[in-house]
Amino acid sequence: MAADEQREWRAGEVPRAHGGLVGRRTELDQVTRALRPHGVVTLVGVGGVGKTRLAQGVAARLRPELADGVWWVSLSGLREGELLPHTIAESLPMAHQTAVPVMDALAHYLAGRRLLLVLDTCEHLTRELRPVVERLTAAAPGLRILATSRRALGVAAEEVLTVDPLPVPGPDAEQAAGPESDAMVLLAERAAAAVPGFTVTDAVRADLERLCRQLEGLPLAIELAAARLRELSPAELADRLADRVTDRFSVLGESDPAAAGPADPVWHHALRTTIGWSHQLCTPAERLLWARLSVFVGSFDTEGALQVCADDRLDRADIPGLLAGLAEKSIITWEPTAAGERYRMLDTIREFGEVWLRSLGEGREFRRRHRTWYLRLAREGDTAWMGPDQYLWYERMHAEFDNLRLALDSCLGSADTRIGLGMAGDLWFLWYACGLAREGRHYLERALAAFPGPSPLRLKALYAYGLVLTELGDLPALEECEVQSTALAARFGEAEDSLAKSVTAVTAALRGDAVTVLKLTDELHARHSRSPEAMLSVPGLGSLSVGSHARIALGMAEEALVGLDEMRRTCDASGESWMRAWGDSIRAQAELALGRIQDAEHSARASLTVKHRMHDSFGSGMCLEAIAQCAIADGQAERAARLLGLAHQLWDALGRPQVGIPTWVAAHEDCVSRTREALGIPAYDRAFDAGYRTDLDAGIAEALDGAAAT
Secondary structure (H helix, E strand, C coil): CCHHHHCCCCCCCCCCCCCCCCCCHHHHHHHHHHHCCCCEEEEECCCCCCHHHHHHHHHHHHHHHCCCCEEEEECCCCCCHHHHHHHHHHHCCCCCCCCCCHHHHHHHHHCCCCEEEEEECCHHHHHHHHHHHHHHHHHCCCEEEEEEECCCCCCCCEEEEECCCCCCCCCCHHHHHCCCCHHHHHHHHHHHHHCCCCCCCHHHHHHHHHHHHHCCCCHHHHHHHHHHCCCCCHHHHHHHHHHCCCCHHHHHCCCCCCCCECCECCCCHHHHHHHHHHHHHCCHHHHHHHHHHCCCCCEECHHHHHHHHCECCECHHHHHHHHHHHHHCCCCEEEEECCEEEEECCHHHHHHHHHHHHHCCCHHHHHHHHHHHHHHHHHHHHHHCCCCCHHHHHHHHHHCHHHHHHHHHHHHCCCCCHHHHHHHHHCHHHHHHCCCHHHHHHHHHHHHHHCCCCCHHHHHHHHHHHHHHHHHCCHHHHHHHHHHHHHHHCCCCHHHHHHHHHHHHHHHHHHCCHHHHHHHHHHHHHHHCCCHHHHCCHHHHHHHHHHHHHHHHCCCHHHHHHHHHHHHHHHHHHCCCHHHHHHHHHHHHHHHHCCCHHHHHHHHHHHHHHHHHCCCHHHHHHHHHHHHHHHHHCCCHHHHHHHHHHHHHHHHHHCCHHHHCHHHHHHHHHHHHHHHHHHCHHHHHHHHHHHHHCCHHHHHHHHHHCHHHC
16 A cells, blocks of 8 residues: 555545546636636536546645645535534634634634635535535635536536536547547556556457447546456447446436436436446345445445445345455445545445435335444444543544434434434534534534433433533533533432533633532542542543642642542553543643643643644643743743744634633733743744744644754
């Protein structure tokens, strides 16, 4: 595997293309020219015509021209239009865990920036996209949007460009001596990738050209046909396609829910024929797996395929081999990711599988199995999170997020919304620890409204909601959550009471009431320290971290370190990283209060290593603030100003610096005041601005290795 294929792919990056872009020089020039004066350009065309691949080429060409980069937003797996702003925000290098409405945060972030936003696969969300696109383009004159869709978005000043199939060879045999058509080049390249030693010879050229004409120059059809050349010669393949007897979409019906209109055929006959014929050439087991895999959105892994698709008709032991067979036939694509090996199915091919699944009468059953598997995965993540595999769970749940969203929407739209409430609560770690607080708030509010009856599930969801609101810094909503959780806890036992008291403790922390925080956290610690299992929980470890924060605020830094030592021992014994990082962040504050500058910076860096790896913007911001406080305490005023500027990138996007916790706000203001006094306002502003304009990853790397300190 090439080194670049092993590199972690991060949300918002342009996806790595399978194979180079063939032809499309005219289209590349046309789209590039259109994007310069226009805010919005939409590439429209039939499924399989290559809209996404062309957008990747445009993104690569324009990236050097745009100071703030090119960012990719995949909308294929999104089913709920209300989450569009969240999905866009998650694809950008912005922190949006804030009580500010996400559309406002997006508009604020994009204003003044020059970047290209690629919205890929929009046809099912055009109505919901219109107000989002219009708001963002109005707020950000430097923003350019490139959309791919089967239909126009219908926004003001939109330029719609139709993507046509690739040029095909003419029927005149003498044209073979001239330049190859783009369709012929693509077929030859993909055939060479599929069949070792394949070359275009005079003996096969005429049949390959015939194939290109039969496939109407559609790139997806050409790629599917190229995979068939492993088993058939070009002549055999062209003859079989000529028969037109394998058009399985014609048997199943040609309607498409995302069609642009009755006069605009979504399925070219050649594409229907090629997909249907590819389906016919699959083994019966491969066809069945293809149909069942269509219930996934986004990507999926082998374990998910086993759990959802296996039964007495499809043996578990056979599924890995069947996945390999479908990948070899280009029905699915294999993707190496930070979360392990995963597979993806193009929307056009998945739609065929969905139709086939309905024709088998299995649609309802396998959608239910999909939901069941992701309910189980959420429960497993809830159980396993406080342990040694947090990084693996972080990567896995981000990779599965499209499917988790689909399962949650299914649960909350079902008759038994109780299971949706349970799933939303079980995913507390995804919302709170993995940078998805805004979506967590959305789903938790939906779930709490859908199932209002008293239950332990509701209390756990309220607890998760309280964690999310703490990260968002929304004190009024948190106070209401505290009232509800406290009243509900009176109906149940000690475990539920601990959840409610944890919500009350963080509410008091946001109010700046350190005395109440200390009383509650001491009570929680006494309760959870009875057993190692109880202590290794967010309420248990939170009693030490939040309690230590209160002790520092009350001038008891030495006592705070005692609790933080216990927290470190508990986390280290289990290999837990996330809560330990919070402990290290608070330890840095205690050591600063005691004048132990080097120890404080060491603790802050240890915390920042974890927080940055998990893309925790709030935690990373607090660590950078602590390192800046260490720098000014050590007489490094210019370094402190640069670090404050770097941290302000995060606070600027979050909307509420230090989430409004009074002691942390006061520490920040003191650091700013001392640094300005040491440098003078003009020098401070220059250094701060330099930090603010530094690439965030590069700036954090510098803070972590201590290069700036020297």
